[in-house]
Amino acid sequence: MSGDTDTSGTSPSQFAGGEERLQKILARVGFGSRRKCEDLILEGRVAVNGVIQNQLGARADLDKDKITVDGERVRAPKPVYFIISKPRGWYSTDDVPDKKILDLIPGEHPRLFTVGRLDKQCEGLMLATNDGHVANVLTHPRYMVPKVYKIIVKGHIKFETIADMEKALFYALNGGNFERVKVLKRSPKDSTLRLIVYEGLPTAFRDICAKFGHPISRITRIRVGTLELGTLAPSNVYRLSGEEAMKLREYAAKVERGEETPPTHRLVTAEWIKKAGEREQSFEKKETGHRGAPSTGAKKRRADLGRSKQRR
Structure with a gap:
């Protein structure tokens, strides 16, 4: 000192x-x-x-x-904002010896830091800035700024499985703040999903997908608030123009004032979880004539019917 x-x-x-x-x-x-x-x-x-x-x-x-x-x-620097397309295998933090995404930014920029985190195996949009105020708005859970992920999982995923995964994610997040998972594409080999969360994506999501038989092969963050990854290739960097920077600060100000809020009708909530369970029970009752698994007698009648059809 x-x-x-x-x-x-x-x-x-x-x-x-x-x-x-x-x-x-x-x-x-x-x-x-x-x-x-x-x-x-x-x-x-x-x-x-x-x-x-x-x-x-x-x-x-x-x-x-x-x-x-x-x-x-301490002097107020001119705020700068960089969108980085984080490649897989690189680190979003600055406390590692190499493969730091801040090293991808050309030139010298004092007190530059990354906003939020992506784990090593994730890729996609990262913001680097020296504007701590905007960074706080974009990352603090109370502001509920949307983060959009494109996720590729192995196998042809069923919609019932997605509902089960949503329930598991709801409990992993201790109550949610994410939207219903949307299926963008499915094939026998893999399925592409879109997930919008309003806080950090928990690492437990990988375990959730694997538990239901659909391990994640790729996670890409494609949007944070109004910032979009677009066609920016991995390892590339884009500096926001003066007008784009102004729009980002205006967006952060609106979020602070409560003028930008998530669409509550699309959020997974405790009420939605409860109704989903009631729908499953109702469907099960229609199929079996009662709640729970079919009785031994019902199983025997079905087996007899199957043998009768085979003899025909």
Whole structure:
């Protein structure tokens, strides 16, 4: 920490109109997630007007106060946004020695970080930016920003199986926030599905698909909010234009104000799970004449009927 940072001096004024919490300012200018910025404060690495701030309630105005991290003056950088087409086998985090998707971006861009995560075997759309505010809106579960995945599973999947997988995913997510799975294409070899979730896709989804006899062979994220992967090939990078960046910030602002909400009629809910179970029971009752499996007598009558048909 530099010599001009001490525990005496002028603390930030507490009631100025342009003030924000320190962790929010640091996240907005690209020091990482809100949680990471809180850790910087708690570790005593942040100072305002020469005063170390190690409490999360501290506030400041970036335009008026001198904010430093490890002695370095905090300034608001020009926000930049890159769409990266993450290839399979690469990492979306920055704490690995190689194959980091940030290395795919040409040039030097201070405090650039990825928004959200995709595991190593997934591919598709990743956003990299230095705009912590937009990043927080796109990733925080409370904002319910849609993430769209195209998933290829092995085998010709049945619609009844999809319903069972939806139930399993509902419980894996502790209550959901995803839409009904849509079948885009089916063949004897494999099936292509579309899944829209409003939080992170759990790693348990691979296990769910495998459990029902349809292991995943490929997962591609094709959309996050208003951002689309389009035809961007793996390992390629696209920088948003000024107009596109403005539209992204406008979208984030609408989400914050509650003007962009998911279509609740398409969400898998506890009520839908209950009704699906009732429909299954009703169908079973029509088939057997009662709830549950057919009786021994019913099985014998069916067997006798089958033998009679064979003799004919």
